[in-house]
Amino acid sequence: MSTIGNRLPARVPGIRARKGGPQPLVMVTAYDAPSARAAAAAGVDLVLVGDSLGMVVLGFDDTLAVTVDDIARHTGAVARSAPGQLIVADMPWTSYHTGTSDAVHNAARLVRAGATAVKLEGGAKRLPVIRAILDAEVPVMGHLGLTPQSVHAMGGFRVQARQPDQAKSLLEEAIALADAGCFAIVLEGVPGTVAADITQAIPVPTFGIGAGPACDGQVLVFHDVVGFGGPRTPRFARRYAQLDDIAASALTSWADDVRGRRFPSPTETYSA
Numbered sequence: 471m472s473t474i475g476n477r478l479p480a481r482v483p484g485i486r487a488r489k490g491g492p493q494p495l496v497m498v499t500a501y502d503a504p505s506a507r508a509a510a511a512a513g514v515d516l517v518l519v520g521d522s523l524g525m526v527v528l529g530f531d532d533t534l535a536v537t538v539d540d541i542a543r544h545t546g547a548v549a550r551s552a553p554g555q556l557i558v559a560d561m562p563w564t565s566y567h568t569g570t571s572d573a574v575h576n577a578a579r580l581v582r583a584g585a586t587a588v589k590l591e592g593g594a595k596r597l598p599v600i601r602a603i604l605d606a607e608v609p610v611m612g613h614l615g616l617t618p619q620s621v622h623a624m625g626g627f628r629v630q631a632r633q634p635d636q637a638k639s640l641l642e643e644a645i646a647l648a649d650a651g652c653f654a655i656v657l658e659g660v661p662g663t664v665a666a667d668i669t670q671a672i673p674v675p676t677f678g679i680g681a682g683p684a685c686d687g688q689v690l691v692f693h694d695v696v697g698f699g700g701p702r703t704p705r706f707a708r709r710y711a712q713l714d715d716i717a718a719s720a721l722t723s724w725a726d727d728v729r730g731r732r733f734p735s736p737t738e739t740y741s742a
């Protein structure tokens with residue numbers, strides 16, 4: 471198990487217990503060995519194998535093409551590369567929409583692949599599925615607000631709950647998810663004031679992404695933080711490196727060396 475200093479990786483009850491604590495929680499996405507190793511080395515509290523995989527790794531315009539096989543495969547890669555981390559695996563679109571039995575079966579596949587918990591999108595209408603997965607002893611993280619799997623129903627990736635009646639409904643949904651037993655809830659793409667009200671009202675941690683500073687924790691997509699996702703960074707993300715540029719420059723140097731016959735050198739060549 472990897473440790474950061476003398477800190478052990480977090481567990482689900484430990485995450486719940488940090489609700490309202492002095493230090494915000496940190497969650498980042500990871501999809502493969504390098505991103506998982508970086509997340510573990512940075513000492514994040516949770517690693518999310520998000521279905522953003524579809525967009526930042528597989529090149530789709532949205533998350534709808536991602537399957538349980540995809541998330542299981544990438545959860546395995548993350549679990550092998552960051553042993554002992556608290557790994558939350560996203561339940562992709564249609565993996566929990568066809569009934570409680572399918573949902574439990576798919577959640578179990580993700581746990582067997584290495585996940586500690588699963589995350590799924592939606593409010594009150596997901597309560598039966600959330601309860602069924604919890605009954606199977608799998609911790610569940612909720613996800614409200616801008617829920618990317620509803621991109622067509624929402625008419626695009628749009629900030630949600632801007633109107634007072636929508637903010638009130640979202641608050642009710644968050645209370646319902648917390649009452650059902652979700653150990654934490656992601657709030658995505660909602661006004662900061664709405665996220666603050668929800669965070670105040672519920673007894674479990676909120677993780678904000680485009681939801682302002684009042685949440686109990688923050689979550690971002692790995693590629694947005696390290697600048698490995700093309701030129702566009704969403705307004706709510708902050709880029710701390712430019713890996714796109716670093717990778718392109720390294721490959722350009724190597725290609726120049728190959729074309730100039732400077733690569734490989736004798737030390738990079740096996741002798742007989």
Ligand code: KIV
Nearest residue numbers: 499520521522656689
């Ligand atoms: O898939 C994902 O990366 C997510 C985060 C944006 C919360 O759900």
